[in-house]
Amino acid sequence: MSGLRRSGFLKRSAAIAAGLVVAPEVLDAAESNLPPYVPAWMKVLGDGVDTAPYGLPSGYENNVVRRNVSWLTATTQSSVSFTPIQDLDGIITPNGLCFVRDHGGTPQIDPAQHRLMIHGMVERPLLLRVDELMRFPSQSRIHFLECPANGGMERNGAQMQGVQFTHGMIHCCEWTGVKLSVLMDEIGVSPRSTWMLAEGADAAAMTRSLPVAKGREDIMIAWSQNGERLRPEQGYPIRLIVPGWQGNMNVKWLRRLKFGDRPWETREETSKYTDLMPNGKARQFDFVLETKSVITKPCPENPIRSRGFYEISGFAWSGRGKIARVDVSFDGGANWQTAALQEPVLDKCLTRFRIPWSWHGSTALLQSRAMDETGYVQPTLTQLRAVRGHNDIYNNNAIQTWRVSPNGTVDNVQVA
Amino acid sequence: MFRWLSIILIAAVATFAGVTLAGTVQHRQYGFGRPPTHAEIDGWNIDVRGTDGAGLPPGQGSVAQGEQIYDDKCAACHGDFGESNGRMPVLAGGRGSLTSAQPSQTVGSYWPYAPTLFDYIRRAMPFPAPESLTNDQVYAVTAYVLYLNNIVKQNAVLNARALSAIRMPNRNGFIPDPRPDTHNVACMHHCKPVPVRITSDLARSLQVTPTQLQSTPGPPSAAISFAQVHSIIAQRCAVCHSQRPTEPGYTSAPMGVTFDTPAQIQAAAAAIKAQAVTSHSMPLGNLTHMMDSEREIVGRWIDSGAKIP
Numbered sequence: 001m002s003g004l005r006r007s008g009f010l011k012r013s014a015a016i017a018a019g020l021v022v023a024p025e026v027l028d029a030a031e032s033n034l035p036p037y038v039p040a041w042m043k044v045l046g047d048g049v050d051t052a053p054y055g056l057p058s059g060y061e062n063n064v065v066r067r068n069v070s071w072l073t074a075t076t077q078s079s080v081s082f083t084p085i086q087d088l089d090g091i092i093t094p095n096g097l098c099f100v101r102d103h104g105g106t107p108q109i110d111p112a113q114h115r116l117m118i119h120g121m122v123e124r125p126l127l128l129r130v131d132e133l134m135r136f137p138s139q140s141r142i143h144f145l146e147c148p149a150n151g152g153m154e155r156n157g158a159q160m161q162g163v164q165f166t167h168g169m170i171h172c173c174e175w176t177g178v179k180l181s182v183l184m185d186e187i188g189v190s191p192r193s194t195w196m197l198a199e200g201a202d203a204a205a206m207t208r209s210l211p212v213a214k215g216r217e218d219i220m221i222a223w224s225q226n227g228e229r230l231r232p233e234q235g236y237p238i239r240l241i242v243p244g245w246q247g248n249m250n251v252k253w254l255r256r257l258k259f260g261d262r263p264w265e266t267r268e269e270t271s272k273y274t275d276l277m278p279n280g281k282a283r284q285f286d287f288v289l290e291t292k293s294v295i296t297k298p299c300p301e302n303p304i305r306s307r308g309f310y311e312i313s314g315f316a317w318s319g320r321g322k323i324a325r326v327d328v329s330f331d332g333g334a335n336w337q338t339a340a341l342q343e344p345v346l347d348k349c350l351t352r353f354r355i356p357w358s359w360h361g362s363t364a365l366l367q368s369r370a371m372d373e374t375g376y377v378q379p380t381l382t383q384l385r386a387v388r389g390h391n392d393i394y395n396n397n398a399i400q401t402w403r404v405s406p407n408g409t410v411d412n413v414q415v416a
Numbered sequence: 417m418f419r420w421l422s423i424i425l426i427a428a429v430a431t432f433a434g435v436t437l438a439g440t441v442q443h444r445q446y447g448f449g450r451p452p453t454h455a456e457i458d459g460w461n462i463d464v465r466g467t468d469g470a471g472l473p474p475g476q477g478s479v480a481q482g483e484q485i486y487d488d489k490c491a492a493c494h495g496d497f498g499e500s501n502g503r504m505p506v507l508a509g510g511r512g513s514l515t516s517a518q519p520s521q522t523v524g525s526y527w528p529y530a531p532t533l534f535d536y537i538r539r540a541m542p543f544p545a546p547e548s549l550t551n552d553q554v555y556a557v558t559a560y561v562l563y564l565n566n567i568v569k570q571n572a573v574l575n576a577r578a579l580s581a582i583r584m585p586n587r588n589g590f591i592p593d594p595r596p597d598t599h600n601v602a603c604m605h606h607c608k609p610v611p612v613r614i615t616s617d618l619a620r621s622l623q624v625t626p627t628q629l630q631s632t633p634g635p636p637s638a639a640i641s642f643a644q645v646h647s648i649i650a651q652r653c654a655v656c657h658s659q660r661p662t663e664p665g666y667t668s669a670p671m672g673v674t675f676d677t678p679a680q681i682q683a684a685a686a687a688i689k690a691q692a693v694t695s696h697s698m699p700l701g702n703l704t705h706m707m708d709s710e711r712e713i714v715g716r717w718i719d720s721g722a723k724i725p
Contacts, residue, residue: 067626074493074503076696078543104540105695117452117460127456128449135448158619165625186444197463203546205539207463256460265466265529267536271521274590280514282526286593300619327602332612336604365612371602379598387597391519395595403614414616416608 063087066097067164072153077105078204080147082168085294085315086301091142091342091350093171095226100233101147101169103268104203107253111237114201116221120259123188130237134223136178136186141220144317144350146170146289147247148273151396154381158412163299166400166412170317172350175241177222180215193259197266198240201255208249209263210242214287218243221254244319244348245287246273278389289319291378292397293326293353293370304408307361312339313354318372323351325371330357332365332401332415333380339368364404365415381414462539466529469580476575477556479563485553486560489542498522498564508564511585524565528590530582534558555579640717642678642724648714649675652699652706653692663703670700678724685722689715 033039057064066081073079083099100106111130119125150169153159160166193212200206210219220241223230230236235252242249248268263269263285275283293316298304316323322345327336342352353368370378381398388395403413464471487496494500498508510520519525523533538554540546549557559574567582568574619625654675655663675681681688691698692706693715699706717723 069624069626070702071624072503075543075701104543104546117457119452119457119461124444125451125457126444126449127452132448136446157616159622159624161619161622161625186446188442199463203540203543205462205546207535207539258461258463260465262465262467264463264535265532266463267532267540270466270529270532270590271523271527276514276519276521277591278515280589281591282514282589283593284590286595288593288595290595300625325602327604331610332614334606334608334610334612336602336607365614369600369602376596377600377602379600383598383600390517391514403617411617412619413614416613416615 064097066099069153069160069165078103080149080169082164083171084164085168085170085296086163086299088296089352091172091315091352092226093173095173095228095231095234098145098171098173098225098231098234099147099169101247102202102204102233103206103248106233107202108232109201109237109253114237114253114255116238116254116256118183118187118257118259120196120257121190121193121261122259123190124186126183126187130223133178133221133238136182138176138178139220140174140176140224141218141241141243142172142174142346142349143241143243144170144172144348145241145247145250146292146317146319148286148289148394151398152393154398154412154414155393155396156390158414161300161412163294163296163301163400167294167296169247170315170350172317173225174227175220175222176224176227177220177238177241180219180221181217183221184212184215189259192261195260195263197256197258197260197264198249198251198254199256199258200235200251201253206248206251206253206268207264207266208251208268209266210249212259214242214245242287244289244321246289248273249287273394275388275392275394277392286395289317290395290397291318291320291323291370291372291376292316293323293368293378294400295328295366295368295402298366298404298410299402300410300412303410304359304404306408307359310357310359311354312357312366313352314368315350316341316353316368316370317348317350318370318374318376319348320376321373322347322349323370324373324375326351326353327369327371328353328355329367329369330364333367333369333399336369359404361406363406365413366402366404367399369399382416462535464531464535464538466532466535469531469576472531472534472576472579473551474576475551475555476573477552477554477559478573479556479559479568479570481553482556482558482560482563485549485557489545489549490557493543498561507561514586514589522565523561524567524585526586526589528584528587530558530562530567530579530584533561534579537561640713640720642717645714645717646678646681648706649681649688652704653688655704656699682722682724685718689718693718 064084064087066083068079068081080101081099083093083097114130116128116133147169151166154166189212195209196212196215197207197209221238222241223238225234230239238254240251240254269284275286277283293314295312295314297313304310312328316326323341326339326341328339329336337355339353339355345351378397378399384398401413401415403411493504494507498506500506506520506522508522508524510522510525513520513525527533534554537557555574558579559568559572562568563570563572655661656666657669657673657675659669659674659676661669673684693711
């Protein structure tokens with residue numbers, strides 16, 4: 001007891017010695033936890049290990065959440081929430097922060113009451129329980145998943161003042177599941193089958209047609225993301241993973257695969273997810289998500305706090321393969337410098353880039369420009385509009401511009 | 417004799433190995449699961465192919481029957497004439513608009529195949545009650561939506577054959593993917609004149625971006641007073657959920673749920689959390705404009721024990 005008093009005395013002495021005029025008793029809560037004082041949480045026991053059987057982020061991180069744009073959609077069930085990419089490091093998206101695009105709400109599915117039916121042009125139609133599916137040989141792969149409407153609100157002008165809303169319809173997870181090619185051999189897909197239909201067990205009974213060749217290549221049926229079972233909003237208990245292709249083809253809550261010899265022309269591949277061109281024709285079955293990148297530090301949500309050293313950082317990705325290079329411009333695209341890529345650089349996966357910068361308080365126009373292993377270079381918005389006009393809301397992979405003002409604020413702008 | 421024996425032997429070996437001479441797998445390697453029954457397949461096999469109507473079921477429906485169902489189950493969202501309410505999808509009109517600055521991509525102006533309409537209505541509509549219509553009703557609603565687009569006549573009756581025979585106005589409106597269609601080069605220096613001209617600069621002033629939650633950082637259990645919650649519930653929920661609703665059109669509390677007293681609010685805490693915090697199902701259509709920050713406050717009050725004075 002006297003020891004404690006003694007330590008309090010010493011602290012007060014230290015404060016006086018340091019020239020502080022405020023007595024310890026009237027320090028505000030924040031200051032009283034800082035040197036030279038002993039923080040309050042060191043003087044009491046913390047929570048027991050059983051306090052949070054499923055751990056949650058610190059309460060001080062409660063600003064790191066998905067957000068939706070209430071004016072964008074008529075309902076929250078056929079809608080989208082955005083990943084807070086401005087708050088993330090590395091390349092993996094935490095499961096609870098992965099953007100959600102539902103077409104009929106998130107179903108809460110009892111896995112014991114869920115089945116996967118595989119039929120159509122196959123020799124041996126199959127009905128699988130989830131636990132049976134999980135007995136097949138498995139693999140884990142890290143892939144990004146992006147909605148082709150990501151950036152759609154920016155096609156006709158800078159609109160959203162935040163990278164969460166200009167680029168947040170993307171996430172990147174380690175997916176574990178069975179390769180579709182394994183199941184295709186198991187059921188004996190007819191050599192004449194060229195397309196398959198994937199159907200979800202949600203209120204939209206979401207359906208998309210996919211080329212069988214892609215199924216042979218790298219499609220998988222996943223049951224886990226980032227080591228744990230899929231979240232309901234990501235397709236629990238099972239979903240399709242179609243690496244590098246339109247997000248909604250990665251059908252969630254997968255209940256049926258039907259093999260056929262031509263596409264089904266479903267609503268979601270005719271009236272939606274097609275690209276209206278200036279001549280009135282619409283591009284269809286434009287599956288691949290082209291090379292894209294964005295700076296997340298800084299961005300409108302992450303203004304620059306002071307002059308001096310600043311590490312610029314962001315993501316790059318390509319649906320065609322690996323990222324080969326990312327360049328960064330500080331003057332709106334007149335001059336460029338090559339950024340460093342963080343290993344690992346993986347196929348159809350987010351790649352983190354960084355470049356050091358010394359900011360002296362003047363206006364800057366920051367851009368990032370990615371190149372993939374095929375040699376394709378991310379386009380400017382001007383180039384994109386020259387080909388595709390203004391009516392296409394999908395597949396905006398244009399270079400993003402952030403304007404840094406002398407006061408350190410960052411704005412979403414577009415440049416010539 | 418020897419030759420026959422060889423052939424039999426080869427056939428036996430091939431069968432044993434489970435492969436044909438061409439090398440394709442002839443049986444299940446892993447053997448998990450079982451074949452679905454015909455009845456199981458029939459129940460789930462609901463897809464209809466747009467190009468030729470393959471998969472359309474027996475049955476039929478008329479424009480007149482469809483109008484009644486549409487008025488009852490569809491018009492609230494899609495409007496009396498397919499013009500839509502709010503941001504719900506527009507179903508009719510828009511012909512000739514696809515090259516304009518305001519294209520209207522409707523069933524009549526944009527959809528390439530009529531059977532797709534049957535497929536989509538059957539699997540996903542009405543939005544709050546999918547797969548609730550009979551096949552005859554789906555044919556009827558399909559006929560009515562096509563009638564709203566001047567694609568079928570007022571006396572039309574649609575069945576599998578008639579629906580498959582319809583040629584949609586935008587049948588030839590779709591083209592394959594020609595990408596990559598941009599050809600940027602990775603120029604490094606003096607790529608364009610400086611200073612670079614800014615062409616769009618309104619994002620900050622538009623103020624259409626959701627603001628980040630401005631709640632004071634702190635543990636989720638930071639005390640929320642019931643008074644805060646009470647005033648939110650009173651403004652956003654109790655205008656309908658009351659013995660005497662003040663919201664026009666409501667004469668009694670929906671589902672009999674009332675929030676007139678603190679005890680009633682506390683008793684419904686779990687339901688409030690599920691409907692208005694975890695999901696945004698309530699308020700219905702966010703009629704009362706409940707803000708995210710308010711949902712956050714209500715959620716924190718419930719998480720910390722939903723205590724009332």
